[in-house]
């Protein structure tokens with residue numbers, strides 16, 4: 001057993017850490033007030049090679065491993081959790097496209113994704129189906145060489161900023177459930193698509209919102225995977241994003257902890273530094289323990305993926321647990337800053353609001369526990 005990163009991974013971590021410190025941390029709060037991710041920043045992240053580095057070079061990547069992808073996302077999220085949506089979603093979508101897109105499609109879109117020229121969203125959720133995603137209603141009807149899309153997707157990250165979107169739509173009958181759903185790479189800049197934006201609690205620059213498709217079109221050759229197999233094939237990619245999301249939430253928690261230890265050593269009450277009181281240090285010591293354990297679980301999951309070993313159970317564990325651990329750690333840091341911690345002068349409140357969303361996004365804790373149960377006892381543990 002070897003817990004150390006390689007020399008290359010350590011060197012990459014140093015580069016990303018420096019980038020986060022110099023480029024992301026100083027504008028973290030101002031960026032939220034701005035409301036969107038500046039295109040220049042996305043291009044810069046692309047130029048640094050931080051988006052989907054696991055892709056082979058001919059598709060715009062650097063042939064790096066999944067553990068390194070996790071390192072990059074964790075370090076970016078330490079500076080700005082919302083900006084880390086770009087490499088997190090980029091890694092997930094790149095993995096889906098590399099695995100399921102026809103070669104010409106992959107060659108056209110993946111290098112543009114890795115350069116940060118396009119944001120690709122992923123649209124699964126609908127107003128009436130989130131956790132029960134297999135019962136989506138959006139329709140894709142074939143007419144010659146194109147499919148005509150009609151329906152509504154909601155709660156889509158980057159709904160108002162993405163140029164392209166992986167859209168799940170029903171090409172078969174509703175009774176077919178997950179079978180009968182196909183996935184397409186759709187151009188969002190077309191007359192048949194309109195967008196709205198939500199006023200979210202956190203991750204405001206991600207611009208979650210709805211997408212409305214009214215006779216929008218997608219060429220038939222933009223289908224990912226087989227017809228009627230989009231759901232079952234593409235959903236496998238989520239084992240990857242679930243470990244990355246864990247690290248994306250733990251990064252901000254580590255940032256808050258790193259700021260709170262020196263604060264409690266400095267701040268005095270009852271004639272002593274706060275750090276002399278166990279009531280102050282123990283919650284932080286517990287948070288360090290849980291954050292450290294969740295961090296290891298995420299890297300183990302990515303390592304399993306790198307070895308080609310099963311990791312569905314571990315990925316679901318990362319996804320239900322790490323966002324909760326992160327949220328509670330940041331909350332403790334906020335409280336230990338006293339009244340000042342509750343003001344927007346400190347970044348803890350923003351970090352807390354930011355990481356909260358990923359207790360829901362990409363599947364809730366209940367659904368993740370259902371997946372773990374299914375892996376242990378089989379389909380008897382799922383509703384259908």
Ligand SMILES: Cc1cc2nc3c(=O)[nH]c(=O)nc-3n(C[C@H](O)[C@H](O)[C@H](O)COP(=O)(O)OP(=O)(O)OC[C@H]3O[C@@H](n4cnc5c(N)ncnc54)[C@H](O)[C@@H]3O)c2cc1C
Nearest residue numbers: 122123124125130131155156157357360361362363364366
């Ligand atoms: C920050 C954020 C980003 C997101 N980004 C995207 C995106 O990019 N693309 C996309 O397609 N979607 C996205 N989503 C949507 C997200 O995937 C869904 O919100 C999520 O899957 C839950 O679906 P729902 O909101 O419809 O809740 P529901 O399915 O209505 O569930 C409501 C509650 O009931 C619980 N529940 C439901 N069924 C069961 C059950 N059988 N047993 C126990 N509990 C159950 C759920 O856990 C939840 O707590 C995002 C959401 C958020 C918050």
